[in-house]
Amino acid sequence: MDKRALLDRLAANGDERLLLGRVWDKYEQCRRRNIPVVTGFLSPAEQELVRRLMGALDVREGWLLWGGYDTAQRRQAHFLPDWQTEPDFEAVAALRATFYEPNSLTHRDVLGSLMGLGVTRESVGDILVAEQSVDVLVTEPVRRFLLDSWDSAGRVRLKVQPIGPTELQVPEEKVKLLRDTVSSLRLDSVLSVGFSLSRSKAAEAVTSGKVQVNWTDWQKPDRQVVQGDVLTLRGLGKCVLEEVGNQTKKGRVFITVKRYL
DSSP states (O other): OOHHHHHHHHOSSHHHHHHHHHHHHHHHHHHHHTOOEEEEEEOHHHHHHHHHHHHHTTOOSSEEEEOSSTTOSSEEEEEOOTTOOSOOGGGSEEEEEEOSSTTOOOHHHHHHHHHHTTOOGGGEEEEEEOSSEEEEEEOHHHHHHHHHHOOEETTEEOEEEEEOGGGOOOOOOOEEEEEEEESSOBHHHHHHHHTTOOHHHHHHHHHTTOEEETTEEOOOTTOBOOTTOEEEETTTEEEEEEEEEEEOTTSOEEEEEEEEO
């Protein structure tokens, strides 16, 4: 398979091409040396690119995405040798930073503090902020560095300690189920239900480049979506087409959309 041609087909820009090239190199390293190989942490959009790459290579087994817990947003791609059936769970390490004043830190505060220490984004997974603590998923080398070097985020003093994966404090996801009927499973129709918008406002959001389907930009309102598709709208968040039901007597389709709050 022509590597250059495939990367050109899958990537929309230079950054995506560079990412896919690096992931492909990781996969080939695993196959060539028969050793486990792990990428850095990937955003949901980057994960979707990796899925497309592995699909194009017809690789169905021997790799998976893992971020430290089942519902993690940021995940590493793990490529497994033929003698390994599960990922190296120690590739994802965790630590907890506690602080005195309740609700004094946000996700942005914590991420900015880590970047200020020179930690790269691909070395950091999910950041789970609680009332008086924050759990951070990182690579093991970064955890060792932070245990020695991270003592504050802005003006907030931190006490940092290592924790195991079973100790993570994962916030409960707040969702709302929305049930309605639509004339068709067009993107703008489902988007209007998920975000309580008029059909015209939803279509405008799509054509203006504010909408992604499964973490990929999409600017055609008439695109057909299917059950399980993830729709994101810049500034308003994310929803999932949870269920597609039967049709009404007038031909409209029952749908259930899960809106993340």
